[in-house]
Amino acid sequence: MLNMAWDGEGPAELDDEFREGGDTVEIEIDSGDDEPPSDSDDDGQDVDQEAMEGGMESEDDEFQGINHSLASVDHKEPVLSVAISPVNRQAFVTGGQDDVAVLWALEEVMFGGGLKAVERCRLLGHTDSVNVVCFSNDGQYVATGSYDASIKIWTAATGALLHTLEGPAKEVEWVIWHPKGHAILAGSADTMAWMWWAPTGKLMQIFAGHAQSVTSGCWAMGGKLICTGSEDRSVIVWNPRAGTPQQHIKNLHESNVITICSHPESPIIVTGSEDAQGKVVQIETGRVLATLAGHQESVEHVAFSNATGGSILLLASAGMDGRVQIFDGKTFDTRCVLKDHVEKGGITVFKWLPSAMSAFLCTASIDRTCRLFNALTGQCVNTLRGHIDTVLCLDVMLVDATDGTANQQVCVVTGSDDKTCKVFVSPLIPGAAPSESAPAAGASVAPAGTGGGYNAGAAPPAVPTSMSNDSPA
Numbered sequence: 246m247l248n249m250a251w252d253g254e255g256p257a258e259l260d261d262e263f264r265e266g267g268d269t270v271e272i273e274i275d276s277g278d279d280e281p282p283s284d285s286d287d288d289g290q291d292v293d294q295e296a297m298e299g300g301m302e303s304e305d306d307e308f309q310g311i312n313h314s315l316a317s318v319d320h321k322e323p324v325l326s327v328a329i330s331p332v333n334r335q336a337f338v339t340g341g342q343d344d345v346a347v348l349w350a351l352e353e354v355m356f357g358g359g360l361k362a363v364e365r366c367r368l369l370g371h372t373d374s375v376n377v378v379c380f381s382n383d384g385q386y387v388a389t390g391s392y393d394a395s396i397k398i399w400t401a402a403t404g405a406l407l408h409t410l411e412g413p414a415k416e417v418e419w420v421i422w423h424p425k426g427h428a429i430l431a432g433s434a435d436t437m438a439w440m441w442w443a444p445t446g447k448l449m450q451i452f453a454g455h456a457q458s459v460t461s462g463c464w465a466m467g468g469k470l471i472c473t474g475s476e477d478r479s480v481i482v483w484n485p486r487a488g489t490p491q492q493h494i495k496n497l498h499e500s501n502v503i504t505i506c507s508h509p510e511s512p513i514i515v516t517g518s519e520d521a522q523g524k525v526v527q528i529e530t531g532r533v534l535a536t537l538a539g540h541q542e543s544v545e546h547v548a549f550s551n552a553t554g555g556s557i558l559l560l561a562s563a564g565m566d567g568r569v570q571i572f573d574g575k576t577f578d579t580r581c582v583l584k585d586h587v588e589k590g591g592i593t594v595f596k597w598l599p600s601a602m603s604a605f606l607c608t609a610s611i612d613r614t615c616r617l618f619n620a621l622t623g624q625c626v627n628t629l630r631g632h633i634d635t636v637l638c639l640d641v642m643l644v645d646a647t648d649g650t651a652n653q654q655v656c657v658v659t660g661s662d663d664k665t666c667k668v669f670v671s672p673l674i675p676g677a678a679p680s681e682s683a684p685a686a687g688a689s690v691a692p693a694g695t696g697g698g699y700n701a702g703a704a705p706p707a708v709p710t711s712m713s714n715d716s717p718a
Contacts (some may be wrong), residue, residue: 258597266547279536304612313629315669315670316360317668318339320343322374322471323634323660323662323663324470324637326637327378327639328378328640329641329658335350336348336365337640344375348366349363349364351668355381360671366403370397371391371395374391375391376395377389377391377419379421385401386401391417392417396410398446410556412441413433413434419431419461424464425703428440430462432458432461432462434458436457454493457475457477461504461505461699463505463507465513470528473505474503478498478502479493480492480516481494482531499520502518506548508574509558520545521540521566522537523542523547534598535577540568540652541564543565550603551598559621561597565592567587569595571620583618583620585616585628590652591611592609593611593635595607596640598641605655613634615657627672629657629669631669634663639658643655655671656670
């Protein structure tokens with residue numbers, strides 16, 4: 246039996262328990278008969294020939310020449326995942342379809358202000374696309390997941406490879422860290438979810454019960470339970486200790502379950518599916534509490550806001566129809582619908598801002614933009630432009646304002662099909678959006694490949710050295 250301390254212990258106590266062994270079991274996997282991982286580099290995005298050959302800009306492109314980013318870095322292929330360190334806010338990591346992950350550091354440009362991103366370490370060793378990168382919640386480790394069916398654990402401080410976590414027979418679909426320690430959970434196309442103890446590399450549990458690829462997963466009830474969603478249209482609620490299902494909710498959707506999230510306090514999860522619906526499920530009983538309708542295409546992402554104290558808890562769902570639907574996080578009534586992406590492009594992912602600004606979220610879209618929204622008012626605060634192809638991923642953090650006021654700014658790090666990762670810094674107040682014009686002559690522009698220009702006449706943002714203590718959404 247897997248002896249994990251799930252009842253509120255901090256990372257130190259979890260580390261001690263696994264280091265001492267106790268009743269924990271290390272699982273040995275005989276991989277001799279495993280089906281080899283797919284050779285495909287397909288990241289699930291359809292890119293037409295025009296976009297592959299020259300991006301999506303054209304002579305009459307409304308975004309042509311507009312670049313709000315302050316720094317930019319390159320991969321040889323599309324950037325599939327990005328993550329900002331929760332403890333060192335000048336550090337971020339990218340993962341690409343070129344089979345490589347890279348640790349970067351944000352630095353200030355000495356003359357003219359602005360930012361540049363400097364390569365710290367290349368995380369090499371994967372043999373297929375690196376589709377997931379993520380920091381542990383204490384910032385000590387970086388995990389990279391790949392279509393080569395492996396996960397690698399690296400030390401964030403040095404980029405040294407600590408362990409290669411093996412077991413899955415097919416592509417790794419997603420990876421998440423335990424919210425209170427160094428257990429790591431992943432879902433695979435081999436129909437199973439897997440859990441390891443990252444500091445030792447031990448495989449602690451296998452969750453077998455789905456009939457098709459495990460496409461999504463989350464920790465529920467503060468990490469006491471695990472919930473997984475699958476292409477088999479079902480959701481399973483797991484006991485992490487025993488690896489057994491407590492609820493198997495079959496035929497929850499009419500098509501693949503794409504995304505899943507957990508309520509921050511209650512035994513409730515929310516799912517999103519290719520059937521254009523979301524479902525609110527009570528995981529102790531398996532009962533569907535609400536069906537979230539309103540989308541016309543697949544629901545790509547669902548997430549609760551990072552509300553704390555007396556803040557209003559919100560729930561958002563985003564879809565390929567370009568809509569973001571905002572719901573009350575307790576009653577699940579619709580509060581507003583954000584339509585700025587509609588008829589421009591579907592939404593690939595979004596992130597809620599940390600708790601100090603928990604009513605704001607940032608979207609990434611096929612329309613090549615990221616947009617900042619105030620979900621309470623339904624207002625689009627800023628549109629961030631600079632990519633020339635689909636924005637596939639993003640992460641966010643708060644930074645101090647540069648005008649001496651209490652107005653917060655947000656730093657948005659994005660990855661795109663255009664093979665770049667870009668860094669944007671934007672105010673969170675309407676009317677303070679970046680100028681929608683190309684950098685003029687004399688504007689500060691960092692060296693090619695490592696930096697990006699900002700608009701002449703605009704005050705350069707501060708390098709993000711003084712960050713909120715809140716973790717990124």
